[in-house]
Amino acid sequence: MRRGDTRIEAVVTAVRAGIASRIYGPGTRLPSVRAQAKAMELSVSTVVEAYERLASEGVIASRPGSGFYVTGAAAPLSLADIGPRLDREIDPLWMSRQALETGADVLKPGCGWLPSSWMYEEGMRRALRAAARADTPMLTDYASPLGPAELRQLLSRRIAATGVDASPEQLMLTESGTHSIDLVCRFLLEPGDTVVVDDPCYFNFHALLKAHRVNVIGVPYTATGPDIDVFEAVLQEHSPRVYITNSGLHNPTGAVLSPVTAHRVLKLAERADMVIVEDDIFADFETTHAPRLAAFDGLSRVILIGSFSKTISASLRCGCIAARADWIDSLIDLKLATTFGGGRLASDILLMALTDSGYRKHMESIRHRLAEARERTIARLRPLDIEPWLVPQAGMFLWCRLPEGRDAGDLARACLREGVVLAPGNAFSQSLSAGNFLRFNVAQSSEKKIFDTLSRALSKRKPL
Amino acid sequence: MRRGDTRIEAVVTAVRAGIASRIYGPGTRLPSVRAQAKAMELSVSTVVEAYERLASEGVIASRPGSGFYVTGAAAPLSLADIGPRLDREIDPLWMSRQALETGADVLKPGCGWLPSSWMYEEGMRRALRAAARADTPMLTDYASPLGPAELRQLLSRRIAATGVDASPEQLMLTESGTHSIDLVCRFLLEPGDTVVVDDPCYFNFHALLKAHRVNVIGVPYTATGPDIDVFEAVLQEHSPRVYITNSGLHNPTGAVLSPVTAHRVLKLAERADMVIVEDDIFADFETTHAPRLAAFDGLSRVILIGSFSKTISASLRCGCIAARADWIDSLIDLKLATTFGGGRLASDILLMALTDSGYRKHMESIRHRLAEARERTIARLRPLDIEPWLVPQAGMFLWCRLPEGRDAGDLARACLREGVVLAPGNAFSQSLSAGNFLRFNVAQSSEKKIFDTLSRALSKRKPL
Numbered sequence: 001m002r003r004g005d006t007r008i009e010a011v012v013t014a015v016r017a018g019i020a021s022r023i024y025g026p027g028t029r030l031p032s033v034r035a036q037a038k039a040m041e042l043s044v045s046t047v048v049e050a051y052e053r054l055a056s057e058g059v060i061a062s063r064p065g066s067g068f069y070v071t072g073a074a075a076p077l078s079l080a081d082i083g084p085r086l087d088r089e090i091d092p093l094w095m096s097r098q099a100l101e102t103g104a105d106v107l108k109p110g111c112g113w114l115p116s117s118w119m120y121e122e123g124m125r126r127a128l129r130a131a132a133r134a135d136t137p138m139l140t141d142y143a144s145p146l147g148p149a150e151l152r153q154l155l156s157r158r159i160a161a162t163g164v165d166a167s168p169e170q171l172m173l174t175e176s177g178t179h180s181i182d183l184v185c186r187f188l189l190e191p192g193d194t195v196v197v198d199d200p201c202y203f204n205f206h207a208l209l210k211a212h213r214v215n216v217i218g219v220p221y222t223a224t225g226p227d228i229d230v231f232e233a234v235l236q237e238h239s240p241r242v243y244i245t246n247s248g249l250h251n252p253t254g255a256v257l258s259p260v261t262a263h264r265v266l267k268l269a270e271r272a273d274m275v276i277v278e279d280d281i282f283a284d285f286e287t288t289h290a291p292r293l294a295a296f297d298g299l300s301r302v303i304l305i306g307s308f309s310k311t312i313s314a315s316l317r318c319g320c321i322a323a324r325a326d327w328i329d330s331l332i333d334l335k336l337a338t339t340f341g342g343g344r345l346a347s348d349i350l351l352m353a354l355t356d357s358g359y360r361k362h363m364e365s366i367r368h369r370l371a372e373a374r375e376r377t378i379a380r381l382r383p384l385d386i387e388p389w390l391v392p393q394a395g396m397f398l399w400c401r402l403p404e405g406r407d408a409g410d411l412a413r414a415c416l417r418e419g420v421v422l423a424p425g426n427a428f429s430q431s432l433s434a435g436n437f438l439r440f441n442v443a444q445s446s447e448k449k450i451f452d453t454l455s456r457a458l459s460k461r462k463p464l
Numbered sequence: 465m466r467r468g469d470t471r472i473e474a475v476v477t478a479v480r481a482g483i484a485s486r487i488y489g490p491g492t493r494l495p496s497v498r499a500q501a502k503a504m505e506l507s508v509s510t511v512v513e514a515y516e517r518l519a520s521e522g523v524i525a526s527r528p529g530s531g532f533y534v535t536g537a538a539a540p541l542s543l544a545d546i547g548p549r550l551d552r553e554i555d556p557l558w559m560s561r562q563a564l565e566t567g568a569d570v571l572k573p574g575c576g577w578l579p580s581s582w583m584y585e586e587g588m589r590r591a592l593r594a595a596a597r598a599d600t601p602m603l604t605d606y607a608s609p610l611g612p613a614e615l616r617q618l619l620s621r622r623i624a625a626t627g628v629d630a631s632p633e634q635l636m637l638t639e640s641g642t643h644s645i646d647l648v649c650r651f652l653l654e655p656g657d658t659v660v661v662d663d664p665c666y667f668n669f670h671a672l673l674k675a676h677r678v679n680v681i682g683v684p685y686t687a688t689g690p691d692i693d694v695f696e697a698v699l700q701e702h703s704p705r706v707y708i709t710n711s712g713l714h715n716p717t718g719a720v721l722s723p724v725t726a727h728r729v730l731k732l733a734e735r736a737d738m739v740i741v742e743d744d745i746f747a748d749f750e751t752t753h754a755p756r757l758a759a760f761d762g763l764s765r766v767i768l769i770g771s772f773s774k775t776i777s778a779s780l781r782c783g784c785i786a787a788r789a790d791w792i793d794s795l796i797d798l799k800l801a802t803t804f805g806g807g808r809l810a811s812d813i814l815l816m817a818l819t820d821s822g823y824r825k826h827m828e829s830i831r832h833r834l835a836e837a838r839e840r841t842i843a844r845l846r847p848l849d850i851e852p853w854l855v856p857q858a859g860m861f862l863w864c865r866l867p868e869g870r871d872a873g874d875l876a877r878a879c880l881r882e883g884v885v886l887a888p889g890n891a892f893s894q895s896l897s898a899g900n901f902l903r904f905n906v907a908q909s910s911e912k913k914i915f916d917t918l919s920r921a922l923s924k925r926k927p928l
Contacts, residue, residue: 027794096800100609104601119604125596128603132592137568139592140583142778145564175639175781178804186675191655207801211650314606315809317639317781330491336560337671340642345779346810 007042011050014040019059019070030060030068091427092203098421109445110412110423110438112202112251113314114396118369118443120312120353120362127352131345138348142341145332147173147320151351155306155320158354162247162283163295164304166322172331173347175339177281177307177319178204181244184277184303184321185212186338187331194240198226200399200428200437202251202279205244214241218430221253223390225261228268235272243269247280247304248290252428252439253399254392256290266296274301281307281319284363285370285395299324311363312353318346370396373442380451384458386438398440399425406458408438414457420450471506475514478504483523483534494524494532555891556667562885573909574876574887574902576666576715577778578860582833582907584776584817584826591816595809602812606805609796611637611784615815619770619784622818626712626747627759628768630786636795637811639803641745641771641783642668645708648741648767648785649676650802651795658704662690664863664892664901666715666743669708678705682894685717687854689725692732699736707733711744711768712754716892716903717863718856720754730760738765745771745783748827749834749859763788775827776817782810834860837906844915848922850902862904863889870922872902878921884914 018024030051031039037047051068054060060068099111131138146152152168159166174180189195191213197205199218209216217234220227226245234240243265248256257265269276278293283306294302304322321331335342353359377398378388385403392398402408408424415422425437482488494515495503501511515532518524524532563575595602610616616632623630638644653659655677661669663682673680681698684691690709698704707729712720721729733740742757747770758766768786785795799806817823841862842852849867856862866872872888879886889901 093797093800096804097609097796100606100800100805113606116600116604119600121600121603124603128592128596132589132596136580136583136585138779139585139588140580140777140779142564142577142773145561175643176803178802179639182802204801204804207797211798211801309606309804313604313807313809314805315602315604315807317803317807317810332561333557333671334675336557336564337668337675338642338646339640339781340560340668340773341564341778343777343779343781343810345777346781346807 007046008050008053011036011040011042011047012053015050015054015060024070028070029066030070032067092207095203095423095427096207098416102421106419106421107444107447107450108421109440109450110421111441111444112423113310113441114366114443118366119314120359123353123356123358123362124313124316124349126356126358127349130352131349134348138344141344143173143344143347145336145341146171146328147342148344148347148351151347151354152320154351154354159304159306159322162280162289162292164292164299164322165295166299166304167325170299170322170325170328172321172323172328172335173342174319174321174335175317175342175346176309177279177305178208179317179339180305180307180319180321181205181277181279182208182211183331183334183338184305184323185209185214185242187327187334188242188275188277189214193242194238196231196234196238196240196243196274197430198245198250199430200252200425200434201244201430202246203423203427206427206430209244216430221250221255223253223255224258225255226265228261228264231265232268235268235274239272240274242275242277244277244279245293247278247283247292247294248286249282249392249395249397251282252397252423253389254395254397255390256393257293259291262291262293262296266293266302269301276302277305278302279305281305281310282395284311285367287367287394294322303327308350308354311366312350312359316346316349318350367394370394370443373446374398377440377442377445380445381440384451384454386454389437396441396443398442400438400440402436402438403458405436407435409435411438411454411457414460415453418453418456420453471510472514472517475500475504475506475511476517479514479518479524488534492534493530494534496531556671559667559887559891560671562880566885570883570885571908571911571914572885573904573914574885575905575908576860576887577774577905578830578907582830583778584823587817587820587822587826588777588780588813590820590822591813594816595813598812602808605808607637607808607811609800609805610635610792611806612808612811612815615811615818616784618815618818623768623770623786626744626753626756628756628763628786629759630763630768631789634763634786634789634792636785636787636792636799637806638783638785638799639781639806639810640773641743641769642672643781643803644769644771644783644785645669645741645743646672646675647795647798647802648769648787649673649678649706651791651798652706652739652741653678657706658702660695660698660702660704660707660738661894662709662714663894664716664889664898665708665894666710667887667891670891670894673708680894685714685719687717687719688722689719690729692725692728695729696732699732699738703736704738706739706741708741708743709757711742711747711756711758712750713746713856713859713861715746716861716887716889717853718859718861719854720857721757723755726755726757726760730757730766733765740766741769742766743769745769745774746859748775749831751831751858758786767791772814772818775830776814776823780810780813782814831858834858834907837910838862841904841906841909844909845904848915848918850918853901860905860907862906864902864904866900866902867922869900871899873899875902875918875921878924879917882917882920884917 033047037044152171156168194215198221219231294304307319386400389399412422412424423439425434426432497511501508616635620632658679662685683695758768771783850864853863876886876888887903889898890896
């Protein structure tokens with residue numbers, strides 16, 4: 001056996017082992033030839049030869065311009081197979097898994113939620129104690145299809161405070177905010193439809209829409225809402241079915257819609273007969289409520305999504321959908337078909353936590369702490385030459401530009417090795433034009449280690 | 465204006481009002497001409513004329529052999545629009561909504577769950593009290609993507625008791641049993657694929673598969689599993705992607721798979737490269753465990769679904785999926801994309817309830833009570849000439865044949881008017897060949913009123 005052969009065989013064996021152990025599941029992209037060569041201290045041509053051999057056996061397959069992927073004859077559909085695959089480390093799903101999987105010792109300035117200690121723990125404890133003494137049906141029964149009436153009445157009043165008129169009959173409870181959006185997408189979309197998102201937008205919209213196999217078009221987001229000229233052009237050219245956006249505080253930028261932009265967006269949506277899904281899960285963080293599209297529109301073509309995972313508890317799953325009564329009626333069918341009845345426990349605990357006199361005070365304190373954390377984080381990022389794109393009025397996010405020429409993906413990889421999970425900009429960007437942005441969660445950015453790690457990573461020689 | 469015109473106008477106005485008030489949403493079938501005529505005390509020809517007029521205006525549209533439906537130009541997709549529409553009163557979604565919507569005063573021998581008072585209430589109260597004292601993360605945080613490890617370890621051991629070898633890494637927690645099946649369908653199916661179900665089968669499979677827009681083919685279910693000759697022919701002719709069935713106790717019949725049928729089903733599935741989804745939510749009701757396809761197959765092409773909504777609490781939403789590790793990995797992505805993180809609270813409460821020493825005793829008592837209720841229900845149905853198709857070893861269901869020539873749909877409508885929700889056979893039957901069957905839940909059949917109502921309805925003159 002020639003010496004080259006042994007080396008090629010070593011690569012082949014390593015890849016096979018990875019597939020057998022399912023480190024490389026069907027559809028997984030193998031490390032690039034260059035990366036593999038470097039990792040195994042072999043020449044690029046050896047790795048190319050090994051990959052070609054595996055490809056000729058059908059174990060892997062190449063996709064032009066995109067690398068080698070593990071095949072899988074009868075492999076079921078995986079999200080990874082749908083649409084173009086990003087760099088795994090800035091893939092929206094990779095980000096979610098990193099943030100959710102890692103232990104308490106890992107710092108997560110990139111994650112999208114408050115630290116446990118900031119959540120409404122006392123309210124949860126009180127509600128759980130009350131639940132332990134509640135009537136039997138609350139403990140054991142399915143909820144009614146819409147969800148318990150008392151919670152819907154309360155949510156109807158709470159939503160009214162943001163200017164949106166939604167009767168309790170126009171509200172359906174779900175398992176979570178994301179579940180709400182998923183149901184609405186199933187209701188409105190067919191594979192191949194076009195959906196407009198903000199660029200940047202909440203990264204999980206990309207993963208969710210990928211699962212629905214629709215075409216996604218991003219419209220640049222400005223400090224007062226979507227760039228209205230681009231928005232108009234996109235509507236004319238692509239006839240999208242749906243526009244998914246945030247109400248109030250925009251994720252990741254922290255910007256809010258101006259009334260004039262809101263009005264124009266609605267007029268254009270009307271002309272294009274497009275439905276708008278307004279994800280309003282950060283409402284309780286606002287100090288004053290920004291304009292809601294649903295308020296102007298009167299829930300005619302706008303569907304509003306709510307959740308309490310960001311303020312009360314992410315452990316308690318409960319979201320809601322506010323929409324036209326006839327749409328709610330169809331959404332009930334879809335909910336029953338795909339999750340059957342909801343539970344009463346989560347919604348009843350939520351009701352108790354929300355009506356508890358402590359919640360208002362809790363949120364007041366959270367808003368105050370966030371304002372402080374925002375200032376502190378901005379001050380600590382400044383020496384690193386990391387600047388916020390704008391200083392938000394409220395909320396937990398800062399959308400920050402890196403020093404000229406630095407890549408957020410590289411930085412995220414480097415920091416992850418030191419136990420710091422960042423949120424690189426391109427995970428939020430449909431056009432992948434936010435490669436030099438990071439989203440910081442100011443509530444998760446109190447540790448000095450975060451800024452030390454960032455500083456070290458930034459001080460390294462720029463990759464060529 | 466001619467007198468006939470006024471009458472036609474009255475019908476037109478009534479239908480328009482129904483549409484405006486959204487009693488008739490887009491896609492809704494209007495009352496039949498005959499029913500409308502009777503309700504408004506008009507002639508059939510008047511109603512025909514009115515419907516034709518509305519159809520010519522595009523407000524409604526006729527579907528040959530199926531009646532008139534409300535149109536809706538920009539109406540989003542509703543489940544009602546997908547596939548053939550059944551008689552609303554035996555539509556699987558109608559059944560779910562009836563059972564979930566109606567109040568405590570309505571009797572539900574047709575529903576699919578135990579009465580509140582039979583559930584594991586004491587265990588739930590203990591677990592809630594413990595949860596109120598738990599560490600903060602349990603009260604406030606997202607779960608890890610797979611779900612808490614301790615619960616998966618416990619479920620792995622519990623599943624082993626049914627002969628299925630599933631490591632904790634092969635288990636993913638979900639929001640419910642139905643949510644599990646929905647995720648698996650999203651993972652395995654594309655619109656237009658073919659899926660095999662038992663005929664009869666759990667009625668919500670029909671609604672769920674309708675939402676996935678797949679072709680559904682029923683295979684007659686015998687006392688020992690699917691009719692294996694028909695099963696083989698269907699696999700050959702239609703190359704289905706998936707077979708969805710129950711493990712252990714079959715819903716609605718209460719039959720169990722024989723080892724020989726299990727072996728044949730697996731051999732045929734292997735030859736046809738078909739995946740099997742085994743819905744195992746009634747495992748704790750069995751006195752001895754029937755053969756599981758997943759046990760024979762070793763989770764190679766079988767995916768097992770679990771839930772505790774039927775034994776501990778339906779109010780606490782938590783289900784699980786056991787599958788090949790590489791499939792689980794793709795299912796995690798799909799779960800995160802469509803519901804983001806699960807909650808820790810439900811799974812941690814479930815863990816406490818399951819490890820509580822009382823659960824085993826609770827289920828022993830439930831099995832005992834069900835055996836008594838089964839005998840009592842059979843005895844009370846006998847004088848009505850309603851006979852079980854077989855007497856199940858365990859579980860809550862009795863699949864019963866009505867007296868010759870009686871229609872379960874008619875009976876269900878008549879009894880509903882008197883506050884008794886029945887489960888007519890055709891909701892469970894893909895071929896609509898179970899029109900003279902009803903499914904009884906013996907735990908929900910203790911009230912004398914149920915049998916009195918049935919008796920009155922049966923004693924009425926048969927409809928022509």
